[in-house]
Amino acid sequence: MTSINIIGAGRLGQTLAYLAQASGRYRIGAVLCRSLPAAQAACGFIGAGTPLCRLAALPAAELTLIAVPDGEIARVAANLAQGRFLSPGTVAFHASGAGEAALLAPLAAQGVHCASLHPAFSFADPARAVVDFAGTRCALEGDAAAFAALQTLAAALGGVPFLLAPGGKVAYHAALSVASNYLVTLHDLAARVAASAGIEPEVATALLGDLMCKTLGNSLALGPAAALTGPVVRGDAGTVAAHRRVLSAADDALYCALGTATLRLAATRLDAEAQAAVAAVLRD
Ligand SMILES: NC(=O)c1ccc[n+]([C@@H]2O[C@H](COP(=O)([O-])OP(=O)(O)OC[C@H]3O[C@@H](n4cnc5c(N)ncnc54)[C@H](OP(=O)(O)O)[C@@H]3O)[C@@H](O)[C@H]2O)c1
Known part of the structure; x- marks a missing residue:
């Protein structure tokens, strides 16, 4: 089983975590929001995970999904790097549509394999999204060393991964x-x-x-x-x-x-x- 931490368990984070858990191939570690009640509610929906509200309490995991709003991604990555909370050789990824993996640069500088995985899907409501997600195209971009793990994850969620050329994210x-x-x-x-x-x-x-x-x-x-x-x-x-x-x-x-x-x-x-x-x- 591959371990995955979820930072930002909103509409997308809850959906992907639920599908990862349901695949039987991933162990959900931490589910982190800014407030503990939000993290607890997300764990209830996902059916797994340890609710957290402090980055310093993150357990070790092979994958870290940073599913916070786009404007928060760089700040969360900088805080993770400052505390050296992620281990070199693990994979960190965000899910922004226009933002590149470079938003996670401080983590990449510490040897974390950084990428973005963008599902071309509208996550309006997690309960509906988990039913409809199958077949969604998932664009992958960033450090090639992260691709195998993220292609496996996307497929396990029911998605169809494909690679974007470097620099092609905004287009x-x-x-x-x-x-x-x-x-x-x-x-x-x-x-x-x-x-x-x-x-x-x-x-x-x-x-x-x-x-x-x-x-x-x-x-x-x-x-x-x-x-x-x-x-x-x-x-x-x-x-x-x-x-x-x-x-x-x-x-x-x-x-x-x-x-x-x-x-x-x-x-x-x-x-x-x-x-x-x-x-x-x-x-x-
Ligand atoms: N929704 C979509 O249709 C969709 C589609 C494709 C890609 N995406 C991408 O998915 C990512 C998340 O979007 P979303 O729609 O799921 O957002 P969302 O529903 O607003 O959820 C964001 C989550 O992040 C948490 N959060 C916010 N700031 C945080 C911080 N500084 N530290 C830790 N947690 C924080 C929020 O919880 P608290 O407020 O409780 O802290 C909330 O659980 C974005 O990059 C977005 O571009 C979304």
């Missing part, structure tokens, strides 16, 4: 933000424009939801350039101009920015004259 997280957050922004834009056409909200939800899901399916199957349909890729500058006339100023700015990016995507399927006509309408 990785930006890609997730675009794919997840901005998809919602596009839905919101489409819903507001549909409302301005007098379409009832429940009809708009079905109409746009069906179209968005099928379009995403096409894009994933065929690739974005081949999946593109509509007035921009047809070179229909007149329709693009008509669209712009029914949009508010703010929505028009977003429409034009997206239209310009769409025109670049359509470049191989449009002749130069059609491209120039659509570009001119989007610029005016």
